[in-house]
Amino acid sequence: MDKAIIVFSRKGLFQKTLSAFDIRSREHARKLWPLVSFDESRQMVTWVSPSFENGRLRRRAHFRVLPTQTSYNPKQHFDNQENHRWNTVKESTEHRLAKELITAEISRRLNYGLGMPWRFKDKDVSNFPFLGNLLLGADRVVRLCCTKI
Structure with missing residues (x-):
């Protein structure tokens, strides 16, 4: 063939x-x-x-x-893959708690005007670091959750 x-x-x-x-x-x-x-x-x-x-x-x-x-049914194949993916990425209680704690801490920092500085230096590439503030320009914190469509 x-x-x-x-x-x-x-x-x-x-x-x-x-x-x-x-x-x-x-x-x-x-x-x-x-x-x-x-x-x-x-x-x-x-x-x-x-x-x-x-x-x-x-x-x-x-x-x-x-x-x-x-025979090959692409719809059934992708439905099975999507169900498998959805089952593997379901939010556990630990994951939900971690997201709530992170959201609360970022909100607290934003409310008090504190930043979240970061710095990265790769000695193999340059002698100078990358640095910044993750909350620079942020005005609110939005918590997104996973929902199946």
Whole structure:
């Protein structure tokens, strides 16, 4: 199989066709993933690199159908990824308490006119430090919370 379809491209879903000879390396194929077959079955495929023996082409580059994957549903895939991401970034009680304490301290500093000075010096780059005040120009503190849309 010499052709495959890129599922997510800049042109849209299932819009861009790709030849196996256009892929330069496994890393390049990984950046284009997921790929599906060119026919109507839309089975997931993987890129197989060309192989050489004694300087001669033994097997040319092609796409191979992945086993046990009969169809690919991008909506279901991304819903699963989003649910997994949401479950991993849920706010714990410790995280919520830390955010409240940080917000209270920054508000206190802002109310009393105190700054939050910072300084960074990388001896490998320069003899001079970067420095500043994180609260310079700030007039209020806003606490944002994570909400699922």
